[in-house]
Amino acid sequence: MTGLYAALDIGGTKIAAALADGDGTVLRRARVPTPRGGGTAVLDAAARLLDGFAAEDVAAIGVGAPGVVDPAGRVVSATDVLPGWAGTPVREALAERTGLPVAVVNDVRAMAYGEARAGAGAAFRRVLHVSVGTGVGGALTTAGELERGAHGTAGELAHLLVPERGPVPCGCGRRDHLEAVAAGPAIAATGDPAGAGGVLGRALAGLLAVLDPDAVVLGGGVAQIGAPFLDAVTAAFRAEALPPLRALPILPAALGTDAPLVGAALLAKRAVT
Numbered sequence: 701m702t703g704l705y706a707a708l709d710i711g712g713t714k715i716a717a718a719l720a721d722g723d724g725t726v727l728r729r730a731r732v733p734t735p736r737g738g739g740t741a742v743l744d745a746a747a748r749l750l751d752g753f754a755a756e757d758v759a760a761i762g763v764g765a766p767g768v769v770d771p772a773g774r775v776v777s778a779t780d781v782l783p784g785w786a787g788t789p790v791r792e793a794l795a796e797r798t799g800l801p802v803a804v805v806n807d808v809r810a811m812a813y814g815e816a817r818a819g820a821g822a823a824f825r826r827v828l829h830v831s832v833g834t835g836v837g838g839a840l841t842t843a844g845e846l847e848r849g850a851h852g853t854a855g856e857l858a859h860l861l862v863p864e865r866g867p868v869p870c871g872c873g874r875r876d877h878l879e880a881v882a883a884g885p886a887i888a889a890t891g892d893p894a895g896a897g898g899v900l901g902r903a904l905a906g907l908l909a910v911l912d913p914d915a916v917v918l919g920g921g922v923a924q925i926g927a928p929f930l931d932a933v934t935a936a937f938r939a940e941a942l943p944p945l946r947a948l949p950i951l952p953a954a955l956g957t958d959a960p961l962v963g964a965a966l967l968a969k970r971a972v973t
């Protein structure tokens with residue numbers, strides 16, 4: 701099938717949409733502020749964005765959505781970043797509105813898939829994607845495929861125990877989890893991106909001995925701070941890691957804010973080919 705693929709990146713403040721070809725190249729894009737009013741209002745707005753493309757040869761839709769998404773494309777749980785989002789049957793509801801096949805994954809997984817297929821991780825077999833923004837997220841891909849794990853948490857990093865106590869709580873409420881120390885809100889509270897990067901690098905040194913990937917891709921809003929954060933992650937990792945892991949490539953994400961859209965478009969293609 702050679703058609704076009706539509707992609708949605710649903711977030712707490714905006715919904716971004718793209719029309720992409722089968723390589724994940726974004727041809728057109730659009731965005732609207734995320735409406736309040738729960739899952740129905742959000743999906744109505746998302747469907748209108750796609751209508752606006754007025755493209756007739758769209759073969760499928762891919763969606764990156766916040767929260768834990770089950771294999772049926774339903775949001776099992778979500779934080780209050782999007783009130784009323786938990787429980788939304790995204791795949792079923794968008795398929796009803798558009799008449800097209802729909803693939804839905806968690807937004808960090810969409811990013812990881814985009815980077816693994818068409819971005820910084822494309823040259824590597826097993827890639828841990830680490831996203832540092834308002835939270836800390838992660839996903840693991842092997843040979844370009846997302847690893848879901850038995851419970852859908854493979855690659856999840858936020859709740860790794862760290863010796864430090866964060867200035868803000870982790871999404872789960874704890875202060876001794878990686879997300880409480882290394883995510884954007886902690887850096888905003890302390891102004892110390894290098895300190896946060898150091899904690900992440902040390903945590904990765906232990907974690908990567910378990911996962912043994914070929915490369916790590918670092919993305920998300922905090923990673924866009926650049927050198928003060930990325931250099932600290934890399935230096936702490938290299939200082940702590942087991943010798944065989946020390947030279948492991950730690951790469952900045954290559955697709956920027958397009959990553960979830962590229963990943964969603966490629967997941968849409970995967971769903972119908």
Ligand SMILES: [Zn+2]
Nearest residue numbers: 859870872877
């Ligand atoms: Zn936690």
